[in-house]
Amino acid sequence: MKIRVQSDDFDLAAELAGFGQAANTGATVTFTGLVRDDTGVLDHLEIEHYPGMCERAISKIAEDAAERWSLTDCLVIHRYGKLHVGEQIMMVATAGRHRVEAFEAAEYLMDYLKSRAPFWKKEISRDGTVAQWVSAKDSDEDALTRW
Amino acid sequence: MIDVVYFAWVRERIGLPSEQIETTAETVMDLVTELKAREERYDLAFADLESLRVAVDQELVDFDAPLAGVREVAFFPPMTGG
Numbered sequence: 001m002k003i004r005v006q007s008d009d010f011d012l013a014a015e016l017a018g019f020g021q022a023a024n025t026g027a028t029v030t031f032t033g034l035v036r037d038d039t040g041v042l043d044h045l046e047i048e049h050y051p052g053m054c055e056r057a058i059s060k061i062a063e064d065a066a067e068r069w070s071l072t073d074c075l076v077i078h079r080y081g082k083l084h085v086g087e088q089i090m091m092v093a094t095a096g097r098h099r100v101e102a103f104e105a106a107e108y109l110m111d112y113l114k115s116r117a118p119f120w121k122k123e124i125s126r127d128g129t130v131a132q133w134v135s136a137k138d139s140d141e142d143a144l145t146r147w
Numbered sequence: 148m149i150d151v152v153y154f155a156w157v158r159e160r161i162g163l164p165s166e167q168i169e170t171t172a173e174t175v176m177d178l179v180t181e182l183k184a185r186e187e188r189y190d191l192a193f194a195d196l197e198s199l200r201v202a203v204d205q206e207l208v209d210f211d212a213p214l215a216g217v218r219e220v221a222f223f224p225p226m227t228g229g
Contacts, residue, residue: 050202050223115226115227116228118221119228120224
């Protein structure tokens, strides 16, 4: 299991090169989150984080997932700082014996990272006049109840 | 002495990322009441506790959590990771 919180970008191919190598791995799933512009005016996100607590919270979420789905490997990378439209924000990779475990664990990780990992996104518009914090959605909190 | 840390719009409203506070507050809620009485910016930041989350020593807790032996309290809005 590997957890990284960093401002630098990551190389998906390089990260996956040594991932899920255990002989009993039958499936790997990866998810990558990107900075999306819905309105046509977004320039970048500023992602604030709580150093220390981020690593602790993500480790706990990943340990829970690893145990519940008997994962053979698990990787979470989450970035912070200034991220422009199209840039990678984060990734999760899960490896399990079968695809169901790998898919479900990846969804679980994403649901929990959204509302239990201490990151906050602020949207900055292209002309610099609008800077607003992204609010948490009720649907994100509701998503946790299915687990 | 407790380290009090603020993030996102809570940090912006209070105008500080962190501060050390000498307090006899027994719970997080007592500390909030103490801070609100200080200055208007604190009162504004803590106006709606429903829209705030709190962590003690980097673990999420409820506002009635005790502060005995706690080194760091953090206040922030609901998280938006992922």
